Structures are given as structure tokens and as C-alpha cells.
Amino acid sequence: MASDQLGYQPLTMPEAGGYDYQYVEEPPENLTCPICCLPCREPQIVDCCGAKFCLSCIDRERLAGRPCPLCRTKEFRMLTDKDHKRKVKALKVHCTHREEGCQWIGELRHIKDPHLVKDCQYVLDECKWDCGQKYTRKDIKFHEQDECVNRPLELVLLKKVELLEKQFEAQNKSENQSDLIFSFPPSLFSSPLTIDQLIDVLDLLKRCGFPQTRWHELGLTLGLHKYTLDAIKRDHPGNISRCLTECLSKWLRRVDYVDSKGGATFDSLSDALKSMNENAAADKLDQEKRNAMISGNDIKGTNDVHSTATGPVPPTGT
Ligand SMILES: [Zn+2]
Ligand SMILES: [Zn+2]
Ligand SMILES: [Zn+2]
Ligand SMILES: [Zn+2]
Structure with a gap:
């Protein structure tokens, strides 16, 4: 890109550019940023030609002293476009763990929080007993409770008691059921x-x-x-x-x-x-x-x- 020739180094922003998700339907063109071609993150409207860009995308141009990428006006101001932001956040997206099996579909505003932060069962978490292993949320409970070599002895014993209780319960149940057959x-x-x-x-x-x-x-x-x-x-x-x-x-x-x-x-x-x-x-x-x-x-x-x-x-x- 031209920025390299000018020796300009963009700030390393973790979430620069638009929202790169798998959309349920192709996002409408009027919601995408002309620079990164993704639905705008923190959309800004420019006062020269009314175009809309991601904050990070247009800011990079402005800080480098370049003109508006669309109309080439040298001086322009930016304003946050709340309505645009609302529309982008309402786009329907798939979970980023769709390939692993997550079926979640929801509005873009909810994918990070609560879905990925709390609900998605395919996000990797670290084992709480410091064994250094990572497991998906759906598997980590089992690992921590029943499998991890670092798990405390109480858990091992508790598991044994639980198993015995289950056996006992199953025995009782089968006895009750045979009663029921006799009306x-x-x-x-x-x-x-x-x-x-x-x-x-x-x-x-x-x-x-x-x-x-x-x-x-x-x-x-x-x-x-x-x-x-x-x-x-x-x-x-x-x-x-x-x-x-x-x-x-x-x-x-x-x-x-x-x-x-x-x-x-x-x-x-x-x-x-x-x-x-x-x-x-x-x-x-x-x-x-x-x-x-x-x-x-x-x-x-x-x-x-x-x-x-x-x-x-x-x-x-x-
Ligand atoms: Zn952008
Ligand atoms: Zn412009
Ligand atoms: Zn998910
Ligand atoms: Zn572990």
C-alpha cells in the first residue's frame, strides 16, 4: 500500500478495519467501508462527500495527510454515524466457531458478549488446575472434574462416592419398576x-x-x-x-x-x-x-x- 512508501506505520490496533465475520446474508454495500470492504467498525461520515468509513480506516488516511479516498478533497472532518453503527450491529452473523460445530446465529452486537465471552461451547479455556492444557468449554468440565492429573484428591474421592450412589440408585429404581409392572x-x-x-x-x-x-x-x-x-x-x-x-x-x-x-x-x-x-x-x-x-x-x-x-x-x- 501507499502508506509503506511514505514510511507511515499504522498503529497496531487489535481491532482495526471492519467486522470480519461470516454473515448470514451478504451485507449491503452501503454498510461496508470503501477502504477495507467490510461492514464499518465505529463508522465515521466525512463532511466532504458523505462517504462512510471505519474509524481506524479513515483515521489512518487522515493522519498520513492523504485526501478523502473517494472524492480526493484534501481537508475533511469526520463525525460518528450512530444510525450506520446501529444497522451494522444488527447484521446477522454466524459464530466464529461455526466450523467446529457451533450453530449460533445472532446479531453482530451479541457475538462477543454474551456469546463468545459466556455461552459458546467451542471457545478454548485453560484448565483451572494449571496442567497447561486447553479444552473447549463443552469438554473442560469433564477434564477438570474427572480427568486432569492435577485435580485435587477431594474431587477424586467425591467422584467415587457419586459413582457408588448412582449404582445404588439404579438398583433401587429397577426394584421399583418391577413393582410397577404388577399394577x-x-x-x-x-x-x-x-x-x-x-x-x-x-x-x-x-x-x-x-x-x-x-x-x-x-x-x-x-x-x-x-x-x-x-x-x-x-x-x-x-x-x-x-x-x-x-x-x-x-x-x-x-x-x-x-x-x-x-x-x-x-x-x-x-x-x-x-x-x-x-x-x-x-x-x-x-x-x-x-x-x-x-x-x-x-x-x-x-x-x-x-x-x-x-x-x-x-x-x-x-
Ligand atoms: Zn474499513
Ligand atoms: Zn470525500
Ligand atoms: Zn459459538
Ligand atoms: Zn488439567
Whole structure:
């Protein structure tokens, strides 16, 4: 370039020239700088011919005493063009780690911060245990937690404990699942329910397609006080499934007027669904009862085993 012949050395600016990104669509020509041919960084408008350049591009010309590159006017002034800047910053770009696999597309204004600074999983970070290795964000957690030779002993031990807990959990789960295949225990349908059966009752309602959003109404119908239900709502705002769980747990503990509504039994649950016009759910509930009774009769003794877990009979049973 001519600047070399004049012995002019441009300042080493880390971000000189326009924005060199992969654009989703070819950037419009009126947003690109005539010197570097990229969308303008810190766009400046010149008062000679109204052309727009990157600050670093046009400043280099001006400091070297050269005329406006477009109209050759010797003296010109520059002004920041905010509207131009806004348009450039709104251009859609791909992440600079697209080739490695990052699918991010966003406005140019967001690629550095937050995307590259915080979110992009393909940026290389240094291992925090000073092993001198660099990993992409998506891999570094694993390296630091489970792999790095420099990681502290606590982490190694913690990992072992975690592994043991997982094995234990998996064992428990497979036992629970084999229970589920035998459908619900008949005691769920024949005896008063207790808090021990909360999970079964929840599961039952889920399988019958009861809409969780109606938990408040169900609570009222089952004999819970409005204040009790409002308190649940206040404690778990927006968490419908938690509200239903709390509501049923109160019911199983027979608070408020539950006993006068027939107590915590399968039949009062079924009646409540019917009076709420949840007939489909009530029918399915009854179907589950028939299934359980049939399979319960097939397995001798099941009834006795489960009925030991039930609580006292409510004063007014059905
Ligand atoms: Zn430029
Ligand atoms: Zn000009
Ligand atoms: Zn990315
Ligand atoms: Zn490391």
C-alpha cells in the first residue's frame, strides 16, 4: 500500500478495519467501508462527500495527510454515524466457531458478549488446575472434574462416592419398576389411604389423565380448607405439580374437613373426580381398581402385606 512508501506505520490496533465475520446474508454495500470492504467498525461520515468509513480506516488516511479516498478533497472532518453503527450491529452473523460445530446465529452486537465471552461451547479455556492444557468449554468440565492429573484428591474421592450412589440408585429404581409392572396394590383401593401411599395416588391420578391445573378445585372437593390450599399456592407459585403433591399430602393426612367427606379413601377420590365432571379420569380410576382387584386375587397374600401399612379408619367411611 501507499502508506509503506511514505514510511507511515499504522498503529497496531487489535481491532482495526471492519467486522470480519461470516454473515448470514451478504451485507449491503452501503454498510461496508470503501477502504477495507467490510461492514464499518465505529463508522465515521466525512463532511466532504458523505462517504462512510471505519474509524481506524479513515483515521489512518487522515493522519498520513492523504485526501478523502473517494472524492480526493484534501481537508475533511469526520463525525460518528450512530444510525450506520446501529444497522451494522444488527447484521446477522454466524459464530466464529461455526466450523467446529457451533450453530449460533445472532446479531453482530451479541457475538462477543454474551456469546463468545459466556455461552459458546467451542471457545478454548485453560484448565483451572494449571496442567497447561486447553479444552473447549463443552469438554473442560469433564477434564477438570474427572480427568486432569492435577485435580485435587477431594474431587477424586467425591467422584467415587457419586459413582457408588448412582449404582445404588439404579438398583433401587429397577426394584421399583418391577413393582410397577404388577399394577397398584389392591390396598390402594380397599382400605383408607395413608401418607405412605402419596406416590401411588399421584401416579394413579397421572395415569388417569387428571389435569393437574385443577388441583385447587380437587382439594376443595376432597374437603381441604380454602386457606390450606391458598397457602400451598403461595408457597409454590406457578409450580402446579408441586401444588398437587402438597394438596394430596394434606388430604392423605386428613386435615380440615377430609373426614367428613369420607376420609382419604379411593372411593372419595373417585367421587370427587365425578363431582368435578372429570368423568373420563374417574372411569379410568375405577378401571385401575378392577385391574388391581383381579391381579390382587391372583397373588395370594398381597392384600395382607399391604394393609399393614394403612392408618386408622376414619370415623365416617364409605
Ligand atoms: Zn474499513
Ligand atoms: Zn470525500
Ligand atoms: Zn459459538
Ligand atoms: Zn488439567
